[in-house]
Amino acid sequence: KKLLTRIPGAQYGGRHSCTMLPGGGIGPELMTYVRDIFQYAGCPIDFEVIDIDPTSAGNDDLDYAIMSIKRNGVALKGNIETKSEDIDATSRNVALRNELDLFVNVIHTRSFEGVPSRHKDIDIVLIRQNTDGEYAMLEHESVRGIVESMKVVTEENASRVARYAFDYARRNNRKRVTTVHKANIMKLSDGLFLEVANKLSKEYPEIEHNNMIIDNTCMQLVSNPKQFDVMNMTNLYGTIVSNVICGLIGGAGLLSGRNYGDHYAIFEPGTRNTGTAIAGKNIANPIAMLNASVDMLNHLGHREHAKVISQAIHQTLVVDRIHTPDIGGNHSSTDIIENILRILSKKRVH
Numbered sequence: 001k002k003l004l005t006r007i008p009g010a011q012y013g014g015r016h017s018c019t020m021l022p023g024g025g026i027g028p029e030l031m032t033y034v035r036d037i038f039q040y041a042g043c044p045i046d047f048e049v050i051d052i053d054p055t056s057a058g059n060d061d062l063d064y065a066i067m068s069i070k071r072n073g074v075a076l077k078g079n080i081e082t083k084s085e086d087i088d089a090t091s092r093n094v095a096l097r098n099e100l101d102l103f104v105n106v107i108h109t110r111s112f113e114g115v116p117s118r119h120k121d122i123d124i125v126l127i128r129q130n131t132d133g134e135y136a137m138l139e140h141e142s143v144r145g146i147v148e149s150m151k152v153v154t155e156e157n158a159s160r161v162a163r164y165a166f167d168y169a170r171r172n173n174r175k176r177v178t179t180v181h182k183a184n185i186m187k188l189s190d191g192l193f194l195e196v197a198n199k200l201s202k203e204y205p206e207i208e209h210n211n212m213i214i215d216n217t218c219m220q221l222v223s224n225p226k227q228f229d230v231m232n233m234t235n236l237y238g239t240i241v242s243n244v245i246c247g248l249i250g251g252a253g254l255l256s257g258r259n260y261g262d263h264y265a266i267f268e269p270g271t272r273n274t275g276t277a278i279a280g281k282n283i284a285n286p287i288a289m290l291n292a293s294v295d296m297l298n299h300l301g302h303r304e305h306a307k308v309i310s311q312a313i314h315q316t317l318v319v320d321r322i323h324t325p326d327i328g329g330n331h332s333s334t335d336i337i338e339n340i341l342r343i344l345s346k347k348r349v350h
């Protein structure tokens with residue numbers, strides 16, 4: 001059975017064309033930093049930049065973005081704002097993941113040395129349902145004053161996510177997978193999700209499989225996070241748990257997230273924030289988006305470029321301690337970028 005996302009082949013001259021979706025808020029400024037760094041490091045990447053206007057009536061720019069990702073196989077993405085007041089507006093972010101069948105989201109949450117945080121030495125791989133669950137966007141008002149929202153769990157998607165989690169554990173020498181659920185209350189939907197994981201776990205005898213109820217999981221995470229290794233869960237629990245873990249490690253500005261299907265991959269900041277309130281102030285932490293860009297380079301096989309950029313990020317954060325306000329520093333976004341460029345100027349990859 002095929003498990004990994006198809007890797008797009010390089011074009012003439014070894015270059016890859018990648019879709020870039022800056023999104024709203026801090027997205028565009030973060031993308032400028034990525035492009036500066038890629039250019040400086042000589043990364044063989046050509047970006048196809050597509051702006052999606054969340055207020056436009058039609059779906060033309062969304063369709064154009066989907067076509068571009070289908071052509072390129074990969075995208076780097078900022079968050080596209082969805083106004084919660086407008087009930088007719090569906091999330092372009094969710095639509096994109098559904099259209100491209102990016103069924104799994106992976107966030108490797110690791111503590112950063114030297115970044116103030118609630119817990120040290122966290123190393124948890126959060127694997128989450130990305131297409132159905134509570135994000136099915138099937139809501140309706142059946143009778144005035146009565147609103148229903150459907151949570152969809154399918155055996156097929158639950159098993160694709162669980163299989164991804166167990167295979168990830170096997171490939172990366174991880175010891176345990178914890179399936180997170182609320183099957184005591186949502187007996188059918190979460191019951192199926194859990195049942196599928198239990199069944200699949202038999203094919204992975206060397207990996208321990210346990211399960212935990214979502215509310216207890218949140219408590220265990222803030223009090224004793226080291227018990228977790230690889231986690232497998234439905235969509236809404238995944239976004240909540242990933243925000244809890246990112247908060248324990250140092251907030252929204254550090255970690256990257258990866259979205260995979262059989263054919264395409266999208267790389268983005270792990271907690272998917274728009275950051276509207278901090279846009280244009282030169283204070284956004286660029287590290288999460290930079291880590292996402294490194295993930296994309298690794299996915300495409302540009303390992304040397306990925307390594308050099310990731311070492312420069314590490315040195316900036318851990319050795320030089322250039323920190324933005326969100327992690328207790330007083331440096332600007334561009335201070336971080338300039339420091340990274342300075343490091344790169346000493347070891348350019350050719």
Ligand code: ADP
Pocket residue numbers: 025026079252253272273274275276277278283284285286288326
């Ligand atoms: P959403 O897009 O869900 O509305 P927000 O933009 O409100 O999310 O982000 C949640 C919080 O995380 C805000 O306090 C925001 O300032 C902060 N945040 C998100 N991304 C970053 C970043 N890159 N650097 C610093 N703070 C960030």
Ligand code: MG
Pocket residue numbers: 271272273274
């Ligand atoms: Mg959010």
